[in-house]
Amino acid sequence: MTTEYSSPPHLHDGTTVTGLMAKVGLALVPGLLIYLWWFGSGILIQCLLAVSAALLCEWLLLRVTGKPAMYLKDGSVIVTALLFAFSLSPFTPWWITVLGISFAVVFAKHLYGGLGYNLFNPAMAGYVFILLCFPAQLNQWPSVGVTPDFSDYLAIIFSGHMSTGIDALSGASPLNHMKSQLNNMAMIPEIISNPIYGTIGGRGWEIINTAFLAGGLWLLFSRTIRWHIPAAVLGGLFGCSLCLYISDSAIHVAPFFHLFSGGTMLGAFFIATDPVTAPTTALGRVLYGVLIGIVVFAIRTWGGYPDGFAFAVLIANMFAPLISHYTTPPVMGQEHL
Amino acid sequence: MSRQLHTFPGGLKLATFKHLSDSEMAQQQALPERLILPLQQHIGIPAEPVVRIGDQVLKGQVIARANGYVSLPVHASTSGRIIDIGDYPVPHPSGLNAPCIVIEADGLDQWGEITPTHEYASVDPQELQTVICECGISGLGGAGFPAHVKIREGVDNAVDTLIINGVECEPYITCDARLIQEKAQYVVAGTRMIGHAVQARHCVIAIEDDMPASYQALAELVGEDIELVTVPARYPAGGEKQLIQVITGKTVPSGGLPIHVGIVMHNVATAAAVYRAVTRGEPIISRYVTISGNVERPRNLQVLLGTPVKDCLANCGFTDDGRSKIILGGPMMGMRVRNPDIPITKTTNCILIQRHEPAPPALPCIRCGRCAEVCPVRLQPQQLYWHAESGNFRAAQSYHLFDCIECGLCAYVCPSHIPLVQYFRYAKSKVAETERRERGAEYSLTRFLEKNARAERLRADRARPLPPDTSQALAEKRSYIEAAVARSKQKKELLQKDQADDD
Ligand code: SF4
Ligand code: SF4
Numbered sequence: 142m143t144t145e146y147s148s149p150p151h152l153h154d155g156t157t158v159t160g161l162m163a164k165v166g167l168a169l170v171p172g173l174l175i176y177l178w179w180f181g182s183g184i185l186i187q188c189l190l191a192v193s194a195a196l197l198c199e200w201l202l203l204r205v206t207g208k209p210a211m212y213l214k215d216g217s218v219i220v221t222a223l224l225f226a227f228s229l230s231p232f233t234p235w236w237i238t239v240l241g242i243s244f245a246v247v248f249a250k251h252l253y254g255g256l257g258y259n260l261f262n263p264a265m266a267g268y269v270f271i272l273l274c275f276p277a278q279l280n281q282w283p284s285v286g287v288t289p290d291f292s293d294y295l296a297i298i299f300s301g302h303m304s305t306g307i308d309a310l311s312g313a314s315p316l317n318h319m320k321s322q323l324n325n326m327a328m329i330p331e332i333i334s335n336p337i338y339g340t341i342g343g344r345g346w347e348i349i350n351t352a353f354l355a356g357g358l359w360l361l362f363s364r365t366i367r368w369h370i371p372a373a374v375l376g377g378l379f380g381c382s383l384c385l386y387i388s389d390s391a392i393h394v395a396p397f398f399h400l401f402s403g404g405t406m407l408g409a410f411f412i413a414t415d416p417v418t419a420p421t422t423a424l425g426r427v428l429y430g431v432l433i434g435i436v437v438f439a440i441r442t443w444g445g446y447p448d449g450f451a452f453a454v455l456i457a458n459m460f461a462p463l464i465s466h467y468t469t470p471p472v473m474g475q476e477h478l
Numbered sequence: 479m480s481r482q483l484h485t486f487p488g489g490l491k492l493a494t495f496k497h498l499s500d501s502e503m504a505q506q507q508a509l510p511e512r513l514i515l516p517l518q519q520h521i522g523i524p525a526e527p528v529v530r531i532g533d534q535v536l537k538g539q540v541i542a543r544a545n546g547y548v549s550l551p552v553h554a555s556t557s558g559r560i561i562d563i564g565d566y567p568v569p570h571p572s573g574l575n576a577p578c579i580v581i582e583a584d585g586l587d588q589w590g591e592i593t594p595t596h597e598y599a600s601v602d603p604q605e606l607q608t609v610i611c612e613c614g615i616s617g618l619g620g621a622g623f624p625a626h627v628k629i630r631e632g633v634d635n636a637v638d639t640l641i642i643n644g645v646e647c648e649p650y651i652t653c654d655a656r657l658i659q660e661k662a663q664y665v666v667a668g669t670r671m672i673g674h675a676v677q678a679r680h681c682v683i684a685i686e687d688d689m690p691a692s693y694q695a696l697a698e699l700v701g702e703d704i705e706l707v708t709v710p711a712r713y714p715a716g717g718e719k720q721l722i723q724v725i726t727g728k729t730v731p732s733g734g735l736p737i738h739v740g741i742v743m744h745n746v747a748t749a750a751a752v753y754r755a756v757t758r759g760e761p762i763i764s765r766y767v768t769i770s771g772n773v774e775r776p777r778n779l780q781v782l783l784g785t786p787v788k789d790c791l792a793n794c795g796f797t798d799d800g801r802s803k804i805i806l807g808g809p810m811m812g813m814r815v816r817n818p819d820i821p822i823t824k825t826t827n828c829i830l831i832q833r834h835e836p837a838p839p840a841l842p843c844i845r846c847g848r849c850a851e852v853c854p855v856r857l858q859p860q861q862l863y864w865h866a867e868s869g870n871f872r873a874a875q876s877y878h879l880f881d882c883i884e885c886g887l888c889a890y891v892c893p894s895h896i897p898l899v900q901y902f903r904y905a906k907s908k909v910a911e912t913e914r915r916e917r918g919a920e921y922s923l924t925r926f927l928e929k930n931a932r933a934e935r936l937r938a939d940r941a942r943p944l945p946p947d948t949s950q951a952l953a954e955k956r957s958y959i960e961a962a963v964a965r966s967k968q969k970k971e972l973l974q975k976d977q978a979d980d981d
Contacts, residue, residue, distance in 0.1 A: 472857055
């Protein structure tokens with residue numbers, strides 16, 4: 142009679158991919174609530190659209206690639222869909238949302254081999270795809286002080302085109318406004334006297350960013366994510382903007398404006414921290430975060446788009462394997478060799 | 479007496495569950511009917527039986543002798559009759575049966591003749607080594623390396639620090655803690671003996687900072703000559719290289735031995751066994767074993783080697799309901815066994831019973847880097863896994879696969895529940911296999927060529943007329959010998975150079 146053995150360890154700390162994803166989802170809730178309160182129910186419709194389309198695509202692709210359907214339960218595709226939906230304007234037509242998330246799941250995730258194998262952050266790849274194809278539709282944001290109601294949103298999202306009085310409801314986002322005004326040679330003090338700006342960032346946006354910051358901090362303290370990437374992203378962005386702000390504060394906005402505008406906090410804590418597409422070493426993650434911070438700043442300041450998070454993340458994704466490779470610490474006992 | 483401690487990378491504070499078994503005195507496990515003694519309970523070459531079926535043996539009598547230098551003898555753990563010499567299930571990861579000697583106990587438990595050495599301080603270290611080897615002492619901490627080999631290394635090289643390892647970092651295991659509390663004087667005296675044998679400049683006994691009772695017990699006995707050090711309880715602080723780093727700040731080079739940085743390390747139980755061997759001439763025939771986890775009465779037992787695991791379990795109120803698994807060793811590095819008939823050996827420190835829960839299915843690696851964060855060797859387990867899984871074992875090797883100490887932390891934290899250690903072991907065995915094969919092919923080729931050359935020489939020799947035994951012939955012979963000596967010297971130098979290059 143032979144004896145059989147199974148491999149140690151016989152203990153586990155209990156973390157699961159599903160658990161991690163659930164925590165990320167939970168940490169999005171404060172941001173979601175503020176978003177709802179400020180911009181109305183559009184975000185809910187976008188989330189629902191994105192999540193259902195994503196689940197459908199994932200299920201189809203799992204079947205096609207012959208992987209077990211249990212992979213659906215890992216929740217990663219839901220997080221991808223939520224992050225994607227949060228990047229969109231709540232006015233985005235339904236078919237653009239569906240197209241974008243389908244691209245994300247099919248091309249950015251599964252054509253690379255599925256969970257764990259993708260080179261690019263799927264949510265951001267999907268977002269950039271539709272941003273390049275339909276730039277106009279993605280830059281209409283609800284005007285400050287106007288909260289469209291549910292039926293408005295339904296009409297706008299599903300009517301196929303932006304017709305019924307959307308112009309009255311929408312305007313440029315603060316980042317967009319800032320960019321066009323600066324291009325028109327306006328000065329900062331003059332620009333920020335516009336009612337779309339609040340105390341430190343865009344009105345509303347600063348609260349939304351604070352809510353994402355709170356969610357992000359909870360992720361940090363619950364050890365769902367590590368500090369390296371968010372700290373480095375925010376540090377990179379802050380450092381760059383501080384330099385230019387000091388050099389000329391009339392044409393460069395204050396560093397805090399950058400931190401509390403657009404998708405900064407969502408990007409720093411939720412998007413850039415996607416482990417699959419980030420480097421795996423501590424130093425590597427810092428470099429990766431700083432790179433994202435710098436690129437975001439460069440795009441916001443000199444680029445053709447008001448916010449640059451998606452591009453910055455995709456660019457940094459390309460460097461992630463290289464960064465991992467060159468920042469791998471020496472193995473114990475190999476130092477002297 | 480306060481030593482500056484250092485840290486090792488990675489590691490994790492684990493829930494210890496030591497309270498389950500550490501408060502009660504170790505109980506003597508009853509003499510079983512039959513004892514099964516594997517010929518190999520140490521790392522190295524198995525022992526060679528010196529008894530035959532039917533022989534009567536006394537407790538402590540040698541029943542198998544050491545077979546070479548890296549080998550140890552096996553002693554009868556009780557008196558009785560040899561009833562079989564053959565293959566039985568043993569605690570070994572391969573799961574295969576191995577040669578064992580089976581003794582039917584006569585119930586008298588009668589000691590054979592043993593010779594004490596007394597006065598260790600006047601004994602030549604060489605002799606001490608012999609005693610330690612003859613008493614069959616291997617590392618009792620887990621790996622089971624013959625103790626005399628490590629001591630010999632220490633005799634041959636300058637030893638800065640002797641570390642006696644009482645850091646039981648794995649959860650549940652308390653056998654060393656119990657031993658320290660119950661036999662502190664053995665541990666301390668054994669430490670002095672080993673310290674004397676290797677002529678160590680410093681002697682350190684290391685325990686964890688969450689073992690106050692052990693600290694108390696030892697603190698009363700250590701003098702100026704032994705430092706008692708408590709290290710922070712963090713897994714795997716008791717690992718050989720990790721503990722050396724914590725205590726001395728030195729890193730053992732990859733692929734190197736502690737002696738390369740002037741350290742000799744032994745387990746506390748080994749020290750106690752050395753004391754018994756030297757002062758009483760007692761070979762190692764029993765050990766402390768922790769029985770813990772899902773049993774009615776978790777505790778420590780003092781068990782004769784060769785006692786079946788199931789006897790110890792029965793003693794602690796374990797009934798197999800089919801939903802438990804038996805683990806030999808700790809929960810992090812121990813191995814699961816399915817056959818409770820296997821015997822307790824020199825390296826069995828713990829029997830752990832766990833509820834059997836089917837492992838959740840492994841998901842793909844999400845590259846979260848948690849494994850790399852906790853790895854005490856600073857490996858990148860996700861990278862190793864990547865190569866091991868795709869069958870690229872050589873690549874895994876170049877990512878320092880063989881530096882992995884199999885502590886299990888990476889798999890412990892992996893959110894995808896990937897059995898990383900299993901992959902690493904498999905990859906290691908694959909690399910070893912390939913190397914063996916390559917070496918094997920080379921070996922048979924040289925053997926073949928050598929055989930041909932020998933045959934050729936023989937023919938030539940036969941053809942040549944015998945030289946007259948003149949002074950000229952003698953001179954020829956001498957020069958031939960000299961040349962041979964020079965050649966072998968050269969070869970040795972080359973070898974040494976090779977080895978130096980290897981380091
Ligand atoms: S912990 Fe598991 S999932 Fe995370 S990087 Fe390591 S192997 Fe991959
Ligand atoms: S098992 Fe090996 S790779 Fe995993 S943490 Fe331990 S030493 Fe590192």
